[in-house]
Amino acid sequence: MLPAEDGPGRPRSRRLGARLWSRAPGHGGPLRRGREDRLLGGVAAGLAARTGVDVIVIRLLFVLATLVSVGAAAYVLAWLFIPMAGEDGSIAGKALTDRRGIALAAGLASLLTIVLVLASVLGAGWIGNLAWPLVIGVAGLALIWRNAPAEEQETMRRLAEPLRGLTGDTPGMTGQHTRSATVARTVVAAGLLAGGLAVLLSGHAGAELLRPLGGLLLVVAAIMVLLGPWWLRIARDLVVERQARVRAEERADMAAQVHDSVLQTLALVQRNADQPQQVVKLARAQERELRSWLFDGRAPGSVPGEARTLASGVRLIQQEVEARYGVAVEAITVGDCDLDDDLNAVLAAAREATVNAAKWSGASVASLFAEVEPAEVSLFVRDRGCGFDPAAVPGDRRGLAESVRARMARRGGSAAVRSAPGQGTEVSLHMPRRTVKRQPSRA
């Protein structure tokens, strides 16, 4: 019932399957960034949806990769080049036409390069290892910032928020308390950062193994102290926002379904108010449709083209006859099995009998009962209408006996018609089963 199949990160368009990244070994459609469950750009969410690996694992891998090598740069590039789920082009495609953005990115990259080259000349050569990923990452972020859709820019704005918070102009972060807390955090973080860097640098000089690790820990701790509360808030906001969006989508979906089916029918009912038969017919068809949507998850208007099992075939007959002839069909099935040619013949005969009951009997209700037993399938069509004398079948009723009887006989089954004037009619169909395999019956 919910649009769950169309879940986050799932590709919505196969047309894009010819793209380079979609040929990656694996299954599923092309790789897309996840829209619903993204933290930053949705890269991890997209990968998770594509590979089936838990998104948390992929996020952790990215964080680890960032600490030891090029994770952040890879992430930014992926953000830049992989289209968002449901969209045609990537941000990079748009960025190509953004000359000023490219200039800005190039400028940033060259500036950073200069700084890092200077650093390496001054003796901190290990920084050079981090330089290139960092340069690529920052330049990519600049391009994304300029060219991403509004939705993603909002995410980036949130990313940038703590930096503004440090300078004291964060909107919504007013009041003495929060400001002093920010200052305190900044001081603590600066201390930790300095300590960490010192240990890292000295640790690099000395070849001891534990000290660089300790330095790294201090740096990470500094980042946590500085940004931790804000991260938490972002995560919370994201969850709330996502829930709100899912709810809004469900509501819109529901409204559309109700409009397409119930409201349309109500309009028809108003127009046909002087024709009770027509109104009953409409109401009945609508009731079936609504029930199958609410309880079986079938979308209104989507009549399953072909039945696969006996029970669904019986349901199809019921829907068709009710919709076309305005006669209620009480359909009951016991057990179920897959259809083969024999059973299709039974269904065709049953349909014929039901249509006849609806057309000729004059009754307002017809009963359709199907039972699947290990050895045979039985189907009964009954009405309490005018009935007829089978011995003196009028010309226009020959169709029933012939198409029903002949059809059943050809397949090795049998058909019997029991009727008398004023007594209603019952058609019984029996077909021995070829495949003796009882399935668990599901409605």
Next chain:
Amino acid sequence: MTAPGGPGPGVTAPGGPGPGVTAPGGAGPGGGKPRVFIVDDHALFRAGVRAELGDQVEVVGEADDVRPAIAQITACLPDVVLLDVHLPGGGGHFVVTSVKAAHPQVRFLALSASDAPEDVIAAIRAGARGYVTKTISSAELIDAVRRVAAGDAVFSPMLAGFVLDAFATLPAAGQERPSFDPELDQLTLREREVLRLIARGYTYKEIARELYISVKTVESHVSSVLRKLQLSTRHQLTRWATERRLT
């Protein structure tokens, strides 16, 4: 074409409509019209049922939820309670269990439009004497009320199909053996025949004629199936109820 919902020509509602309805066995224990109480959360539906039942029964009260229903039913002790199985304050079966504990003589007939099979089965296992859908015709509803008032069971074709289905498979070798009781967990051949005919749309009278037995015998078969439905420990019952949709 006949009027929608009404019985067409040649239709014989169970027990026979019209003059036949006041025939033997039709009256409630009090001798006169059965006293009926209606529990449904839709005022419109209660009014509709009241109008349909007309002067064939005596409607002694209405309630729209579990708590007021229990209080009022205990106060006026009707013969039959027409019970919507799905109420805002919980399943209708709460009403059945609460009232039955103190007043076993009050009988319940479950009514459903909601297709919630768990609720239907819960109401029947709590002690309701039958189940009909809200689309039932007036004549059939009145007859069902009389039947329940007289202590018989009322099965809709859909419920009959459901019971046949639920009791069709023999319990699996493993988990169910210990509690398997052939007395309760299996239908007799005759009971199956009766249920099949109900599912095919036959009335009790027609079933009796078809099987060359008396209507009383048909009734006793149906009551015995009801008892099995209420007492059987087959876990299939719950499973089937959730997998299938009773109409």
